[in-house]
Structure formats: C-alpha cells, structure tokens
Amino acid sequence: MNAENPSTGNEPLNFIEEIIEEDLRTGRHSGVQTRFPPEPNGYLHIGHAKSICLNFGLAQKYNGKCNLRYDDTNPSKEEQEYVDSILSDVRWLGFEPDQVLYASDYFQQLYEWAVQLIRAGKAYVDFSTPEEIAATKGTPTVPGTPTKYRDTSPEENLALFERMKNGEFPEGHCVLRAKIDLTSPNMHLRDPYLYRIKHEHHHRTGDKWCIYPMYDWAHGQCDSIEKITHSICTLEFAPHRPLYEWFIEQLGIFPSRQYEFARLNLNYTVMSKRKLLQLVQEGHVRGWDDPRMPTISGLRRRGYTPESIREFAKRVGVAKRENIIDVGLLEFCLREDLNKRAQRRFAVLRPLKVVITNYPEGGQVEWLETENNPEDPEAGKRTVPFSRELLIEQDDFMENPPPKYFRLSPGSMVRLKSAYIIKCTGMVKDSHDRVVELHCTYIPESRSGQDTSGLKVQGVIHWLSAAHAQAAEVRLYDRLFQLEDPAAEEDFKKSLNPHSLEVIQNAMVEPALKEAQAGDRFQFTRLGYFCADPDSGVGKPVFNRSVTLKDTWAKEVKKQG
Numbered sequence: 001m002n003a004e005n006p007s008t009g010n011e012p013l014n015f016i017e018e019i020i021e022e023d024l025r026t027g028r029h030s031g032v033q034t035r036f037p038p039e040p041n042g043y044l045h046i047g048h049a050k051s052i053c054l055n056f057g058l059a060q061k062y063n064g065k066c067n068l069r070y071d072d073t074n075p076s077k078e079e080q081e082y083v084d085s086i087l088s089d090v091r092w093l094g095f096e097p098d099q100v101l102y103a104s105d106y107f108q109q110l111y112e113w114a115v116q117l118i119r120a121g122k123a124y125v126d127f128s129t130p131e132e133i134a135a136t137k138g139t140p141t142v143p144g145t146p147t148k149y150r151d152t153s154p155e156e157n158l159a160l161f162e163r164m165k166n167g168e169f170p171e172g173h174c175v176l177r178a179k180i181d182l183t184s185p186n187m188h189l190r191d192p193y194l195y196r197i198k199h200e201h202h203h204r205t206g207d208k209w210c211i212y213p214m215y216d217w218a219h220g221q222c223d224s225i226e227k228i229t230h231s232i233c234t235l236e237f238a239p240h241r242p243l244y245e246w247f248i249e250q251l252g253i254f255p256s257r258q259y260e261f262a263r264l265n266l267n268y269t270v271m272s273k274r275k276l277l278q279l280v281q282e283g284h285v286r287g288w289d290d291p292r293m294p295t296i297s298g299l300r301r302r303g304y305t306p307e308s309i310r311e312f313a314k315r316v317g318v319a320k321r322e323n324i325i326d327v328g329l330l331e332f333c334l335r336e337d338l339n340k341r342a343q344r345r346f347a348v349l350r351p352l353k354v355v356i357t358n359y360p361e362g363g364q365v366e367w368l369e370t371e372n373n374p375e376d377p378e379a380g381k382r383t384v385p386f387s388r389e390l391l392i393e394q395d396d397f398m399e400n401p402p403p404k405y406f407r408l409s410p411g412s413m414v415r416l417k418s419a420y421i422i423k424c425t426g427m428v429k430d431s432h433d434r435v436v437e438l439h440c441t442y443i444p445e446s447r448s449g450q451d452t453s454g455l456k457v458q459g460v461i462h463w464l465s466a467a468h469a470q471a472a473e474v475r476l477y478d479r480l481f482q483l484e485d486p487a488a489e490e491d492f493k494k495s496l497n498p499h500s501l502e503v504i505q506n507a508m509v510e511p512a513l514k515e516a517q518a519g520d521r522f523q524f525t526r527l528g529y530f531c532a533d534p535d536s537g538v539g540k541p542v543f544n545r546s547v548t549l550k551d552t553w554a555k556e557v558k559k560q561g
C-alpha cells in the first residue's frame with residue numbers, strides 16, 4: 001500500500017480507530033487485518049471508494065494488511081469484466097491489496113461447516129415454499145412458527161443436503177436453514193437460509209456447485225478464514241451482526257468482528273450498482289465510465305485524481321449515522337488538487353474572431369511567454385503565439401453591456417492575458433444582426449511584463465491566435481439528475497437531467513494541446529479544469545470538463561473553520 005494523503009498527524013481518531021487502538025492496547029489483536037469485499041456485479045462507485053480508503057487506510061495507518069476479497073457467492077450477476085475493473089479501480093485509487101481472494105475459494109470449506117452444523121442439529125433442509133417460509137417467520141412482534149421440516153433428524157438432513165449438493169433437486173425446491181430461534185425479535189435469527197439451489201455456471205467454479213451460500217453464511221466465515229480483525233461494513237448490516245457472531249461461535253473459528261459505519265450518500269446521483277447498471281443498459285449514459293457516472297471509472301474519465309477522491313473520503317469522515325454529502329465537496333477536493341497541479345492552457349469554447357487592425361499584415365507572429373501554473377513556479381513557462389487574427393470567447397464581448405462590464409464592448413479596452421491591451425473599434429455583423437467579427441487595435445507598449453503604456457484596464461480575457469489554434473471537441477457536464485435524492489422517487493430515472501451533457505464540436509485550443517494524451521489534465525484559463533478523453537483522435541483532441549472554476553463550496557468549508 002502506498003497511497004499518501006496529506007495529514008497533520010494529530011487528527012482526532014474516528015470510532016473505528018478508537019476500537020482498533022483499544023484492541024491493540026489490550027492485546028485482543030496484535031495487528032490489523034482488514035478487507036474490502038465487493039460483489040463483482042458492477043463497477044465500483046464513489047461509495048465503494050469511501051470503503052476502500054477506510055479499509056486500506058486503516059491497514060496502512062496501523063501497519064496492517066488489507067485484502068481485496070471478491071464476494072462472488074451469487075453466480076447469476078457476476079462477470080469477469082467486473083472482477084477486472086474492481087482491481088484496477090482499487091489500484092488506481094492508490095492501494096495494493098495484500099492478497100486478492102475470492103469467497104468462491106472457500107465454497108468447499110463453507111460446505112463442510114454446513115455439514116458440521118447439520119451434525120450438531122443446528123441446520124435443516126426445508127422443502128417449504130418461499131411463501132410458506134415467509135408466512136411462518138412471523139413479524140417483529142409476532143413470533144414465528146416451525147415448518148414441518150424443522151425437526152428432521154441430523155442423519156436425514158445430512159443425506160438431503162448431500163442430495164441438494166449433488167444436483168438432485170430443481171432450483172427453489174428446498175433450502176438449507178440454520179436452526180436458531182424462531183421467536184427472536186431479530187428476524188435475521190429466525191432460521192435464516194444458508195444455502196439455496198442455483199443451477200448456474202459460476203465465473204470461477206464453473207459447474208462444480210449448484211448450491212450457493214447466502215451472504216450471511218459466507219461473509220463472517222470468509223472474514224474468519226482470512227483472520228480479519230476488523231470487518232467493516234455499512235450500517236444496514238448492523239442487525240446481521242448477531243448472526244455473524246452466532247456462526248463464528250458455533251463453528252469455533254477465528255473471532256472476526258463486524259463494525260458498521262454510515263454509507264456514503266451523495267446528492268444528485270444514485271449509488272446502487274443495480275440502478276447504475278440500469279442507466280448503462282438503457283442507454284441513459286454511454287457506459288459505466290461515462291464521465292457523468294459516480295463510478296470510479298467515470299470519475300477517472302471525468303478527470304478526477306486519486307488524490308482528490310482520497311481527500312474527499314477523509315473529509316467525509318467515518319460517521320455512525322446516515323447523511324447525504326453535497327457533491328460540491330467532491331468538486332471542491334478536485335479543484336484544490338488541480339489548482340496546485342494542473343498546467344494552464346488557453347482554450348476558446350465559442351470563438352469570436354478579432355482582427356487587430358494595427359498589427360502588421362503578412363503573417364507576423366510573436367511568441368509570448370506565459371506561466372504554466374502560477375501556483376507552482378516549478379511548472380515553468382510556455383510560449384503562445386500572438387498574431388493579427390485572434391479568437392476570443394463570444395461571451396467576452398457585449399454590444400450593449402450593463403454597467404461594470406469589464407470585458408470587451410464597442411470602444412472599451414481589455415487586456416489579453418499575457419499579451420497586450422486591445423481596444424474595440426468596430427464590429428462586423430451578419431444578415432441576422434449577429435456580431436461575427438470584431439475590429440480592435442492593440443497598444444504595442446502594453447505587452448505583459450514590460451507594460452509602459454500607463455493604461456489601467458479592469459478586464460483580462462483569454463484568447464488564441466486564429467491561425468495557430470487547434471480544433472477540439474469539448475464536453476461539458478452537468479449533474480446527471482435534477483433532484484437531490486433521485487432514489488427517493490418512485491422512478492429514479494424520471495429526474496434524469498436532459499442537459500447533463502453538452503457537446504461543443506468546434507471549440508479551439510492552443511497548439512500545445514494538439515498532443516494531449518487521454519487522461520492529461522489542464523486548467524483552461526477562466527473556464528475550468530479539463531481532462532483529455534480517450535476518444536481523442538489524431539488532430540482532434542476531445543476534452544471533458546472535470547469541474548468549473550467557480551467554487552461555492554470553498555466558502556462553506558471556510559465558514560465551518
């Protein structure tokens with residue numbers, strides 16, 4: 001493991017760290033072993049990133065180890081593609097698993113433990129229908145009642161379970177249940193299922209098994225086999241904890257312990273793999289790595305850095321109560337990171353031609369120096385070409401500006417960043433009265449860094465030399481959903497934002513961006529942070545806007561202290 005987050009070293013402990021430190025102090029454990037246990041039924045999302053940072057981060061902090069364990073106990077929804085993407089996402093976030101393991105590796109052991117339970121009279125094969133079982137389970141206030149299979153003898157159950165395993169029964173014909181307590185106020189203890197029949201091919205065990213363990217029967221024992229000291233999961237599993245402990249106790253195996261924390265919820269998105277899969281399958285997005293998706297691969301394509309995601313996970317902290325985190329915090333973390341690291345470039349999304357009428361004709365070009373990153377002197381400088389025909393943003397000109405408009409308007413002056421002050425002297429319109437070209441003069445003595453003009457102008461805008469500019473496609477993203485909590489709606493897809501993607505086909509960028517490689521990140525001066533997309537072709541770079549420059553969240557964070 002090698003991810004490093006900036007840390008002051010004296011932050012207060014979260015509740016899991018407190019437990020760990022107590023366990024190390026009392027000698028309950030001599031080291032820390034955690035695991036991240038995804039089911040390979042989809043791509044990982046930002047919620048998983050939180051869990052990854054927590055599990056791997058704890059191992060790192062306490063010199064322990066963290067496994068990646070695929071919870072591949074359900075053959076119907078699991079695929080190799082997901083297995084591969086999960087490991088690469090974990091690594092991209094900056095973590096290396098101590099071991100990469102699979103719950104399916106333990107199928108034989110789990111089977112033998114089930115036999116052990118049956119022998120001890122603590123599990124039975126139940127042929128009741130799912131409806132009958134549900135009906136006899138009772139409710140939290142009404143105790144359950146036994147089905148007629150509850151008192152089958154261990155010998156008979158052993159034989160029946162063997163037949164189950166050998167594929168003699170069709171799917172749904174029977175299940176293996178633990179014999180615990182049908183009157184327990186905790187419904188999870190009312191004789192939960194251990195195994196169900198599925199005549200399905202498994203991505204790793206093939207057709208070897210047709211009985212598959214339930215989550216509860218697998219998870220704690222897998223933890224125990226791997227000697228997981230602190231098994232961290234999300235709050236909804238808290239009621240499962242007594243069952244987790246019951247199995248470990250009955251089997252007399254390594255006493256792993258489960259601790260629950262609040263799952264990460266983010267507004268304006270959904271975060272269940274099932275719903276994300278629907279978005280992919282129904283074509284609402286281009287794929288799991290669509291830059292609008294809250295998946296790790298989507299965030300990566302959008303331009304997020306691993307550092308920004310780790311910092312986000314840290315700021316969110318480890319809570320015991322559910323809450324919804326503002327997506328603005330995630331964006332804030334990216335801005336903070338890229339502000340320090342991303343090189344600045346000029347790009348014009350919606351170009352307006354500017355002719356500098358007093359600049360020599362005949363192709364004169366000046367290469368002017370500009371800083372790559374004012375926040376980082378080591379980033380050095382580059383040169384940008386200045387010539388008679390320029391491009392500026394359409395937005396940076398107004399024919400009839402309101403008061404305090406500091407950009408270009410007829411007769412006004414503005415500074416072109418790292419270049420000259422220009423004055424707007426005229427405009428050319430098309431037959432629809434739209435301004436299609438500006439005429440300006442430049443002040444030769446106003447060159448940035450050696451300005452002797454004595455002029456004071458308020459506005460500074462970015463620009464490109466028309467002849468040198470490179471065409472590019474730019475994709476602007478907005479929230480994927482219009483509602484803060486789309487999952488709370490009956491149909492979460494109803495609140496999909498129809499304007500979540502705007503494609504600008506004919507943006508122009510400075511020549512230095514011609515060779516941008518997929519994944520390269522930049523700040524486009526005054527526009528935001530952008531990342532080159534894998535769709536970039538030779539001579540036609542494609543950029544995703546990762547995040548805008550505007551920063552409403554920063555104020556909030558300052559206010560909080």
Ligand code: ATP
Binds near residue numbers: 037039046047265274
């Ligand atoms: P989903 O409902 O999105 O499919 P899941 O919990 O079923 O999520 P798993 O693959 O079982 O997904 O999760 C792997 C690990 O990640 C588990 O320990 C789970 O608790 C954790 N996890 C999943 N979602 C979140 C979340 N939103 N916040 C924090 N941890 C999460």
Ligand code: MG
Binds near residue numbers: 039
């Ligand atoms: Mg799950």
